[in-house]
Amino acid sequence: MNDFQIIVVGILVAISCAILGCFLVLRKMAMVGDAISHAVLPGIVIAFLIVQRFDSIFMLIGAAVLGVFTTLLIEFLHKQGKLQTDASIGVSFTSLFALGVILISVFASKVDLDADCVLFGEIAYVPLHVWRIDLGDGAILNLGAKAAWWIGSVLLIILVFVTIFYKEMLLTTFDPAFASAIGINVSVWHYSLMSLVSLATVAAFESVGAVLVLSFLVVPPATAYLLTTNFKKMLFISCFIGIITAILGYYMASFLNASIAGSMTSVAGIIFALVFVFVRIKK
Template sequence: MNDFQIILVGILVAVSCAILGCFLVLRKMAMVGDAISHAVLPGIVIAFLVVQRFDSIFMLIGAAILGVFTTLLIEFLHKQGKLQTDASIGVSFTSLFALGVILISVFASKVDLDAECVLFGEIAYVPLHVWHIDLGDGAILNLGAKAAWWIGSVLLIILFFVTIFYKEMLLTTFDPAFASAIGINVSVWHYSLMSLVSLATVAAFESVGAVLVLSFLVVPSATAYLLTTNFKKMLFLSCFIGIVVAILGYYTAAFLNASIAGSMTSVAGVIFALVFVFVRIKK
C-alpha cells in the first residue's frame, strides 16, 4: 500500500508537469519553469506564516502570485535592463530563492520547512501524511496520502484549463502574432500558464522537491518532442513517458536503496538519451 501511494504521487506530479512542460518547451521557456520552481519559496513561506498550514488554498495563491511576479521580473530585466533572457532568469530566481531561505532562517521557529525540503523533498514520507475522517464510535476512514489529493486536485485544474482553453493555448504557443491579430490577448494566456506552473510546483514541492519537478517539467516533454511533430501526440507521449519514469524510478530506487527523487530524475535522463540516440540512428 505504501509503494502504491508513493508511485501514485509520482505519477500525478509527472502528468501535471508533463502537460505544462509541452507548452514550456515549445515556447522555449523550459528554464522559466526552473526559475518559478525556486522563486515560489518566498510566497510559500509568507503564506505559511499567515495560515500555519501547508494544506491550504493560500499556499497555492501565494505560489501563483510569486510565479507571475517572477515572470514579470524576468521580462522587465530582459526588456528594460537589456539583459539576455538567461541572465534575467538567473538573477530573478536566485534572488527570490535566497529571499525565501532568509525568511525561513528568520522565522525558523514558526516555519516547519527548510531549503533542502524544497529542493529535494522526500516522496518516501508520503504515506506518513494521510487524511482521516472520524466516522464516530471509534471508526476512522483512511482516505490515503494528503499529497495525492493535493496534487490530484491541481492536475484536475490543469486538465480542465487545457481542455477548455486548448485553442487559445495552442495559438499563443505556435503563433502569438496571429493570435494577437485575431483578438486573443497573448499576455493573459502567458501568465495563466505561469500561474499553472506555480500551482503544480507548490503542490509537489514538499513531496518531490523542486529538482524533480523541474525534471518532470522538461524531460518527458523534450523526449516526446523528439518523437513526434503532432502536438496532441506530444501531450499524450509526454504523459506516458512521465508515468514510466515515475514507476521505473521508484523501483530503481528500491533496488539500489537510493533516493527516489534522484532515481526518477536519472531514469528520465536515461530515457531521453536512449530516445535521442534512437532518433539519430533512424535518420
C-alpha cells in the first residue's frame, strides 16, 4: 500500500507538470518552474514567522503568494528592464532565494526550518502523512496520503482550466501577436499559466522535491516535442512519458536502494536520450 501511494503521488505530479510543461517548453520558459521552486522560500519563512506553525496550509499559502510574485517580477524585468527572459528568471529566483536564506538565518535559526527541508522533500515519506477522519466510537477513516489529495486537486484544476480555455492558451502560446490582434488579452493568459505553474510547483515540491518537479516540468514535454508537431498529441505523449517515468523510477529506486526522486529524474533523462537518438537515426 505504501508503494502504491508513492507511485500514485508520482503519477499525479508527473501529469500535472507535463501538461503545464508543454506550454512552458513551447513558450521558451521551461526554467520558470526552477525559479518558482527556489523563490518561494521567503514566502514559506514569512508564513511560519506569522503563524509560528508548520501546518501545510499556511506554508502553501505563503509559497503560492511568492510563486505568483516571482512570475510578475520575471515579467516586469523582461518588459520594463528590457532583460532577456532567461536573465530575468536568473535575477528573480536567486535574489528571492537569497532573501529566504537570510530570513531563516536571522529569524528562524533555532527552529527546524532550513532550505533543504523546505525545498527538497522526500517522496518516500508520502505514506507517513495521511488524512484521517475521526468517526467517533474509536472509528477512524483513513483517506490516504495528504499529498495525493493536494496534488490531485491541483491536477483537477489544471485539467478543467486547460479544457475550458484550450483555444486561448493555444493561440497565446503559438502566435501571441495574432491572439492580441483578434482581441485576446495575452497578458491575462500568460499570468494564468504562471499562476497554475506556481500552484502545481508549490503543491508538489513539499512532498516530492524541487528537482523532481522541475524534471517533470521539462523532460517529458521536451521528449514529446521531439516525437510530434501536433500539440494535442504532445500533451498526451508528455503525460504518458511522465506516468512511465514515475512507475519505472520507483522500481529502479527500489532495486538499487537509491533516491526515488533521483531515480525518477534519471529515468526521465534516459527516455529523453533514447528518443533523441531514435529521432536522429530516423532522420
